[in-house]
Amino acid sequence: MSSGYDLTRSKKYSAIKTWIFVANIVLTVLALAFFWVFLSRPVAGIAFSLRANFYAACAFFSVIFLLFMYLALFPLHLADSFYVERRFGLSRQSFGAWLTDEAKSVVLSFTLSIVCIQGFYLLLRNFPSYWWVISASVWIFFTIILARFLPVLLIPLFFKYLPIEEEGLKERIVRLGERSGIPIMDVCRIDFSRKTAKANAALVGLGGTRKVILADTLTDEFTGEEVEAVVAHEFGHVKYRHIWKLIAFSGAATYTGFFVLFLLAGKIVVLAGARGLSDLYLLPLLAILMAVSGIILLPLQNFFSRILERQADRFALEITNKAGTFISVMRKLALMNLADVDPPLLKKVFLYDHPPVNERIRMAKEFRSQGE
Numbered sequence: 592m593s594s595g596y597d598l599t600r601s602k603k604y605s606a607i608k609t610w611i612f613v614a615n616i617v618l619t620v621l622a623l624a625f626f627w628v629f630l631s632r633p634v635a636g637i638a639f640s641l642r643a644n645f646y647a648a649c650a651f652f653s654v655i656f657l658l659f660m661y662l663a664l665f666p667l668h669l670a671d672s673f674y675v676e677r678r679f680g681l682s683r684q685s686f687g688a689w690l691t692d693e694a695k696s697v698v699l700s701f702t703l704s705i706v707c708i709q710g711f712y713l714l715l716r717n718f719p720s721y722w723w724v725i726s727a728s729v730w731i732f733f734t735i736i737l738a739r740f741l742p743v744l745l746i747p748l749f750f751k752y753l754p755i756e757e758e759g760l761k762e763r764i765v766r767l768g769e770r771s772g773i774p775i776m777d778v779c780r781i782d783f784s785r786k787t788a789k790a791n792a793a794l795v796g797l798g799g800t801r802k803v804i805l806a807d808t809l810t811d812e813f814t815g816e817e818v819e820a821v822v823a824h825e826f827g828h829v830k831y832r833h834i835w836k837l838i839a840f841s842g843a844a845t846y847t848g849f850f851v852l853f854l855l856a857g858k859i860v861v862l863a864g865a866r867g868l869s870d871l872y873l874l875p876l877l878a879i880l881m882a883v884s885g886i887i888l889l890p891l892q893n894f895f896s897r898i899l900e901r902q903a904d905r906f907a908l909e910i911t912n913k914a915g916t917f918i919s920v921m922r923k924l925a926l927m928n929l930a931d932v933d934p935p936l937l938k939k940v941f942l943y944d945h946p947p948v949n950e951r952i953r954m955a956k957e958f959r960s961q962g963e
Contacts, residue, residue: 598932604679605931609938611671615664619882622663626656627875635872645716645871646709652871653708657701676787679929684786692786695748708874715869723849731842738834739796746795746804750781753807760815764803764822771826771910777802784808789928792818794825801829813923816916820907827906833899840895848884852877889941896944904951905958914959921952 634655638648673689676682684692710729714722755761761778768775776796783791783806790808794801803822810818828834852859856868865873908914925932925948932948939947946954 600679601925601929601931604675604929605934605938607675608671609942611667611675612942615667615671616882616886618664618667619660620879622660623875623879623882625663626659627879630659631872631875635870638871646712649709649712649871650705652874653705654701656874657704661697681788681929682786683784683788688786692749699745699748712869712871723853724846727842727846727849730845731838734838734841738838743796746781750783750786753780753782755780755805755810757810757815760810760818763815763819767819767823767910768803768826771823771830771906773826773829775801775803778805779803780805780807780810782807784811790924792821792825794822794829808927812927813920814916816911816913817920817923820911820913820916820920823907823910824903826910827903828899830906831899831902833903836899837896840892844888844892848881851884852880893940893942893944897946900945901951901954904946904954908955908958912962914955914962917955918952921948921955924948 635648635652638651638655642648642651673682673684673686682689711726714725714729718725755778764778765775775794779802781804783789788808789806790812791806792809793804795804796802803825805818805822809821813821852868859873859876860866860868860870863870863873863876868877904917908917911917924930930948931938934943934947945951
């Protein structure tokens with residue numbers, strides 16, 4: 592690593608984030624269990640006493656349930672996304688600005704969650720034999736739609752698009768796209784520095800909405816060649832259809848999860864003393880099952896993601912043929928983002944969807960030695 596890299600500081604930052612991650616899992620399961628045991632039936636009873644229509648009662652129950660979970664996890668979320676980031680000099684937001692972004696996120700997440708819950712119960716009640724396959728199919732379709740319209744709908748809610756002032760940078764990226772065989776609709780810059788000291792880039796959208804987005808921290812602190820190396824990695828994801836592979840992986844997991852739930856529905860209903868899986872007060876119990884299955888699946892999901900990331904790294908090295916530049920980028924990003932460059936195996940398995948920085952640098956050095 593470069594001489595400016597503070598290993599002790601990055602390890603301390605990483606350790607705090609890891610403990611918060613673990614605490615968040617434990618607290619999530621405990622909060623879900625508490626709501627299920629003590630609040631689920633009373634809240635469902637109140638919902639139906641206020642609203643005789645099932646879906647109106649479902650909306651009321653969902654709001655109370657989501658609000659309870661949000662408030663239960665809020666202190667940890669505040670510490671993770673604001674105080675820790677400020678303590679280590681990564682966040683540049685005031686508390687008021689952070690709250691504004693948080694309010695936008697809450698409105699979006701609550702709205703989407705309520706729609707999903709309503710849709711789930713609609714299918715559960717009307718298609719008792721096939722709800723699981725329809726639910727999984729709708730979820731995958733929704734994922735694709737979100738991937739296509741993300742840059743159009745969501746990014747402008749949190750960031751402002753800025754002109755690219757660096758002479759020739761946009762043309763350099765467009766030419767890189769042409770060499771990679773990847774059409775680009777636009778190359779944009781966003782005001783990342785207004786919120787964080789971290790740097791990043793992304794290729795977002797599908798088809799007609801595909802665009803390259805560069806953080807201004809990236810364009811301000813990195814050379815044109817280094818920015819090109821970062822973008823080349825993103826092009827690798829498109830070249831090898833990683834978005835579709837991730838959607839397929841997620842889809843397989845979703846179909847499997849819903850099918851297993853379908854098979855276990857009878858036992859769940861009997862053990863919970865419910866009339867059917869569509870009983871509203873079972874929602875927290877279903878959420879617990881989803882949370883546990885997500886934790887079990889996480890190592891496999893991260894392992895698959897790291898394979899794709901290595902492939903994208905390899906593509907970036909091959910298309911630019913500048914291993915030294917790639918290594919420089921990895922070192923700068925590690926420094927700016929306080930990355931743990933060589934984490935313990937257990938942390939890598941559960942927390943890393945990218946290969947650790949030292950592994951990426953080692954691969955670049957091997958690539959360079961093969962070309963000599």
